[in-house]
Amino acid sequence: MIANLHPSxxxxxxxxxxxxxxxxxxWLDAIEAEQSGDRETALEVAKKTVAIDPxxxxxxxxxxxxxxxxxxxxxxxxxxxxxxxxxxxxxxxxVQIDPEGFDAWRLGGVxxxxxxxxxxxxxRWWQDRREVAPYEVAPLIEQIxxxxxxxxxxxxxxxxxxxxxxxxxxxxSNQLARMxxxxxxxxxxxxxxxxxxxxxxxxKHPRWxxxxxxxxxxxxxxxxxLITFIAPIVFLLGTISMTLVGNSTWGFLLVFVFILxxxxxxxxxTSGLLHKLNRHALDLDRAIDFETSSGRICIPETIRYSKxxxxxxxxxxxxxxxxxxxxxxxxxxxxxRWSPDVPEFSTLEEDWFAETQEKIEADEFEPLED
Numbered sequence: 266m267i268a269n270l271h272p273s274x275x276x277x278x279x280x281x282x283x284x285x286x287x288x289x290x291x292w293l294d295a296i297e298a299e300q301s302g303d304r305e306t307a308l309e310v311a312k313k314t315v316a317i318d319p320x321x322x323x324x325x326x327x328x329x330x331x332x333x334x335x336x337x338x339x340x341x342x343x344x345x346x347x348x349x350x351x352x353x354x355x356x357x358x359x360v361q362i363d364p365e366g367f368d369a370w371r372l373g374g375v376x377x378x379x380x381x382x383x384x385x386x387x388x389r390w391w392q393d394r395r396e397v398a399p400y401e402v403a404p405l406i407e408q409i410x411x412x413x414x415x416x417x418x419x420x421x422x423x424x425x426x427x428x429x430x431x432x433x434x435x436x437x438s439n440q441l442a443r444m445x446x447x448x449x450x451x452x453x454x455x456x457x458x459x460x461x462x463x464x465x466x467x468x469k470h471p472r473w474x475x476x477x478x479x480x481x482x483x484x485x486x487x488x489x490x491l492i493t494f495i496a497p498i499v500f501l502l503g504t505i506s507m508t509l510v511g512n513s514t515w516g517f518l519l520v521f522v523f524i525l526x527x528x529x530x531x532x533x534x535t536s537g538l539l540h541k542l543n544r545h546a547l548d549l550d551r552a553i554d555f556e557t558s559s560g561r562i563c564i565p566e567t568i569r570y571s572k573x574x575x576x577x578x579x580x581x582x583x584x585x586x587x588x589x590x591x592x593x594x595x596x597x598x599x600x601x602r603w604s605p606d607v608p609e610f611s612t613l614e615e616d617w618f619a620e621t622q623e624k625i626e627a628d629e630f631e632p633l634e635d
Contacts, residue, residue, distance in 0.1 A: 288318035295327055304331050315358075322363040329355035329372065346587035349380045364397045374407055380584040382557025384411050385606045392608040400434045402444060408610070409447050414554050415605050416462045418455045424610060425451060453537050457544065465552035465563045466603045472548050473565065480571035484546035490539050491532075499528050549577050556592050557585060561599040569593070 295310035308331035314324035332352040334342035344352065353376050359369035370390070378387040388411050391404040398404070405428045412421045427433070428444060463472040503524040510516040540547065552564050568574055578586055 288314050288321050288324065291317060292321065292324055292327070295324070299327075299331065304335060307331050319358075320362050322359050322366070325355045325358040325362065326369060329353075329359065329369070343583050344376075344380060346381075346584040349376050349584040352376055353381070360393070367398075367403070370394045371403070378407075378411060380582045381588060382554060382581070382585040384415060384554055384558040386558075387411050388605075388608055392610070400432055402428060402433050402440055405433075406443050406447050409451060412607070413451055413454045414551060415558075415607075416458065416464070416551060417605070417607060418451065418458075418462070420607060420610065421451045421455070427610075453540060456537065457540055457547075463548045463551055465548075465555045466599045467601055468563070468565070473568075476545050476549055476568055476573070477565070479545040480568050480573045482545070483572060483576040484543040485539065487539065490535075490542075495528070495531050495535060498531055499524060502527050546573060546577060549573060553577060553581070553589065555599065555603075555605075557589055558605060559599055559603060560592055560595070561597040561603070562593055562595075563599040 291310060292314045295307045295314060298304075298310055299307035308328065311324050311327035311331060314321050315328060318324065329352045332348055332355065333344045334348065336342070353373060356369045356373040356376070359366070360373065363369070374387060374390055377383045377390055388408055391407045391411075394401070394404045405424050409421050409424050409428070412418075412424070425448060428447075461471070464470055465473075503520065506520045506523050507517075510519060549564070549568070556562055556564065564574070578589065581589075
């Protein structure tokens with residue numbers, strides 16, 4: 266439960282003492298069911314918890330988590346479209362009631378972008394988080410990743426500058442590594458498209474002709490690239506160095522370190538080459554993002570049923586595949602002047618909490634019933 270509930274929301278809890286006790290006891294039953302391995306019962310009891318107390322943040326988080334599939338035979342199953350939508354509706358409740366907690370924001374960002382393909386909504390979602398925690402680096406990293414996929418490199422540069430500015434809270438080595446990684450990602454992507462940025466909404470864009478020519482060719486996998494290109498080079502260098510200095514124990518150790526350094530250096534240098542070789546696939550990936558974000562189609566029919574298209578969609582999450590099918594069935598064309606709705610990153614809304622309170626009171630989100 267949220268400890269520091271905004272004073273303006275306390276009125277929604279009346280009569281507080283009786284309701285809170287009943288909801289809390291029901292919630293304990295949900296936890297007990299989950300601990301015993303009965304997620305289905307846990308979900309139903311969590312729904313009862315939030316029905317008793319609509320401001321029970323833990324209850325809504327339980328609804329979100331237990332609406333998603335669990336592991337089966339040691340492998341995490343991916344949620345379908347219905348499961349993703351239900352979990353997302355519950356997560357929106359969680360962040361309105363308890364905006365300070367990060368877990369709901371993180372899970373919601375994954376579902377919106379990776380499972381539903383709603384990149385515009387993902388940008389807005391993380392912008393809302395920035396309004397709660399303006400010095401947190403995670404929302405900026407996520408927004409930059411989305412903007413790269415959309416080809417908005419000017420906005421990426423703006424957010425990168427803010428990401429590395431003084432006052433940002435990079436609290437651990439993992440976050441620092443992610444910051445450096447996203448910086449390299451933007452540089453690599455911008456360099457690849459320095460001549461022209463692919464805009465899928467334009468049916469006459471020259472990149473469509475390239476995709477058409479290469480639609481029968483699947484993208485090169487990193488593993489295949491490693492085996493056929495990087496590994497032979499490293500093997501050749503290792504063989505030469507073993508011949509020269511590998512006759513002693515120290516020489517052998519020196520060669521081992523040399524091979525390791527060569528492997529890491531060559532992998533980093535050639536990552537840009539792999540992206541260039543897969544440019545046609547990355548372009549089609551962006552077109553798919555545009556379709557799932559806008560809810561309208563832009564991919565030509567001759568490409569949609571190609572080997573390349575099947576390969577790219579096959580790499581996506583099941584829920585996104587379902588949603589993409591619905592978009593295609595609608596047949597609505599993406600206007601040539603369409604542009605993603607990008608938030609005003611330099612402006613953070615001061616009255617975010619008041620706005621979310623109004624949404625709670627209006628009960629704008631979809632019901633829990635199937």
